[in-house]
Amino acid sequence: MDIQVADTLLGSLIDGRYRIRGRVARGGMATVYTATDERLERTVALKIIHPSQAQGAQGRMAGFLARFTDEAKTIARLTHPNVVAVYDQGTHGGLPYLVMEYVRGRTLREILAERRRLNPGEALAILEQMLAAIAAAHRAGLVHRDVKPENVLVAEAPSGGSGNLVDSVVKVADFGLARAVEASADDDSGSQLMATVAYVAPELVTDGRADPRTDVYSAGIVLFEMLTGRVPYDGDRPVDVAWQHVDRDVPAPSTLVPGLPPVLDDLVIRATRRDPGARPTDAGALQAEVQVVRDDLGNANANTALLRQVAQPTMVVASVRPTDRPSWARLPDQPEPRTAGARPHRRRAAPPPSSPLGRFQALRDRVMADPRGRRAFAAAVVVLGLVAAIGGWWFGVGRYTDAPQLVSMPRAEAEAVAAQRGFTLAFGTPRYDEKAAKDQVVGQEPAAAARMVKGGTITLILSLGPERYEVPDVVGKTFDLAKADLERVNLQVAKGPDRYDESLPAGTVVAVDPKVGTQVKPGDKITLLVSKGRAPLSVPNLVGKNINEARSELQRLGLNAVEQYQDSDKPKDQVIEQDPPNETGVEKGAEIKLKVSKGPPAVLVPQVMGLPCVEAQQRLQAAQLAPVVQLNPNGTVGFQNPPEGAQVPPGSQVTIACF
Incomplete structure (x- = not known):
């Protein structure tokens, strides 16, 4: 059993004027509710914003109401047969509403x-009537931002016909509503994607x-859905779904519905180009293309769109002329229909003098009969021409x-230049650049010298500087884990020679080359040295032993001595x-390097012959030799051994005989 929650607004009176009926x-x-305007006694539609859209962060409500009111005033000035008119706006219970x-x-x-x-x-x-409404908004400086089937209302045709939609009246709703809500959201949480993702344009997703x-773009997606029955x-x-609009091209409708004319494929593909610059410039331009396609395909009586399918799987539609459309659906520059078979004539009968057209013609004749009237008329024509020329220049060239x-x-210089020229800046996702310093501009959209509206927005891409990483500390990890850590930061891994290690078990990293903490760039090679575990032999203590004893001990262990004296x-x-x-x-066969003493360096025995014995002793002691005195210690040296110039170890005895 379905459970329905009572709507507290049903039956209530809004602003003392609008009685909600359903x-x-x-x-x-x-x-959206239906309501009765009790002041003007007419049925209206009343749209009241959800609390979740109007409220959020503390203190955001006032800003939202101000934006909503501004948008409502702008929409109310948008008058067009295919636009749902806005009559009033206000708040109820703190929530903004529109009367439409x-x-x-x-x-x-x-x-659908x-x-x-x-x-x-x-x-x-x-689609043609949808685009007529959206084109009017574009001319007024409005962007809908949320074109989708839910915002397109299809009313019964003025002729009362049913079943076929060709003569139906189409009206587009919710101009500016998405922008009012989104602008409020910008203050609190950054730009949000308000458009329905099935119809969202790529640039709204990325930027x-x-x-x-x-x-x-959104209108092109709606046409795709009308022709194929799906988005x-x-x-x-x-x-x-949103990112598929960025990454993929919209397929041709005929790939899903065989037999659709190629011109429809071309129309959808042109409207849904991922590059905004490759699409029609606005809804008016796309509407002109739609009218050409309609005239090419045709529709004989505006009631039957599909006449036949021939042997080739192509849908053929009878030709239609603009003048065959009902009067309420024609654009201002389309002529009145002519009765079938009627012959063209050069002159029409004059209107009755009492008719509005007759009175206008009479006034025109009086003005043109007076020379001053003709001059005033000519001046008016000149002024109107100047206004039209200036307006055309402004909209065609001057505002760009x-x-x-x-x-x-x-970045600071770019911001100063943009501010001086009156542009607004936005910033896309920054990227690394080997040649550009951090915060230097490496990309912009539109590109330099591209045509754009004065005061428009330029999106900049800033540099993060050269991409560099520190070699992470992977010592002590297994080789596989260390390799994964390094490859995660885009570094290449090589395995160096394994070696024994006293503290780390086999299979773990014992050293990294370059060392941990070294700055490297993506793609650099890092060599890992892996432990083989503890070595099978332990080197003995050989310092202080005689070389012969040391050799014997090493030979017994299967180690090789390498000696240096x-x-x-x-x-x-x-x-x-x-x-x-x-x-x-160490392992068996390893080399053990030994430094061996050659003993103290030899000293030269000085010449002391003929010197007093006391002086000879002093000279020998200064040469690190030990004098041995014989006979008369107070005499003169008459003999020495070893002789002068002999090389002897320090501390050697030198015998001197004094007479």
């Missing part, structure tokens, strides 16, 4: 749910930017300028240093 629909941003024209009909979403897809004639007829070409992309999550060159500038104050042939040190683990 609920029509509930959407993502608002609920009540359209007796169904949404395009409801029609019932019929799945439309024939080409009906789809183009609905959050919207212009008339954004609505053109081009689906996915488990809205973000997955060239985008400045900001690439290669530091050097002067030392240690006794000759004594081991004074070893490498590796004692207790180091």
Whole structure:
């Protein structure tokens, strides 16, 4: 059993004027009710914003109401037969609402749910009126931002016909509503994607930017759905659907519905180009293309869109002329229909003098009969011509300028140039650059010298500087884990020679080359040295032993001695240093380097013959020799041994005989 929650607004009186009679629909941003305007005694539609859209962060409500009011005033000035008119706005219970024209009909979403897809004639007829409404908004400086079947109302045709949608009246709703809600969200949580993801344009996903070409893309997706009965992309999550618009081209409708004319494929593909610059510039430009396609395909009586399918699987539609459309659906520059078979004539009968046209012609004749009237008329024509020329120059050329060159500038300089030229800056995702310093501009959209509206937005891409990483500390990890850590930061891994280690088990990293903490760039090679575990042999302590004893001990262990002799104050042939040190683990056959003493360096025996015995003793002692005195210690040296110039170890005895 379904459980329905009572709507507390039903039957209530809003602003002392609008009596709510029933609920029509509930959407993502608002609920729509039918209401009676008790002051003017007419039925209206009342749309009230959900609390979740109007409220959020503390203190955001006032800003939202101000933006909503500004948008409502702008929309209210947008007057067009295919736009749902806005009559009033206000707040109820702190929530903003709009009072709009009540359209007796169904949404395009409801029609598609019932019929799945439309024939080409009906789809183009609905799209043409949609684009007429959106084009009026674009001319007024508005972007809809949320074009979708839910915002397209299809009312009964003025002729009262039913079943075929070619003569139906189409009206577009919710101009500016998405922008009002999104602008409020910007203050609190950054730019949000308000558009329905099935119809969102790529630039709204990547940059959050919207212009008339954004609505053109969404209208192209709506045409695709009307022709095929489905949207081009689906996915488990809205973000997955949104990014498919960025990454993929919309397929041709005929790939899903064989036999659709190629011109319809071309129309959809042109409107849904991922590059905004490749689409029609606005809804008016796309509407002109739709009218050409309708005239090419044709529709003989505006009631039957599909005549036949010939042997080749191509849908053919009878020709239609603009003048065959009902009067309410024609654009101002389309002529009145002519009765079939009527012959053209050069002159029409004069209108009755009492008619408005007759009175206008009489006034014109009086003005043109007076020379001053003719001059005033000519001046008026000149002024109107100047206004038209200036207006044409402004909308065609004057409001555009060239985008400045900001690439290669530091961010602060780019901001100063943009502010001086009156542009607004936005920033895309920064990227690493080997040649550009951090915060230097490496990309811009639009590009330098591209045509853009004065005061428009330029999106800059800033540099993160050269991409560098520190070698992570992977010592002590297994080789596989260390390799994964290094490859995660885009480094290449090589395995160096394994070696024994006293503290780390086999298979773990014992050293890294370059060392841990070294700055490297992506793709650099890191060599890992891996432990083989503790060595099977331990080096003995050989320092202080005689070289012969040391050799014997090493041979017994299966190790090789590598000897190097050097002067030392240690006794000759004594081991004074070893490498590796004692207790180091090594494998059999390893070389042990030994430094061996050659003994103290020899000294020269000085010449003391003929010197007084006391002086001779002093000279020998100064030469690190030990004098031995014989006979008369107070005499003169007459004999010495070893003789003068002999080389002897320090401390050797020298015998002198004194007479």
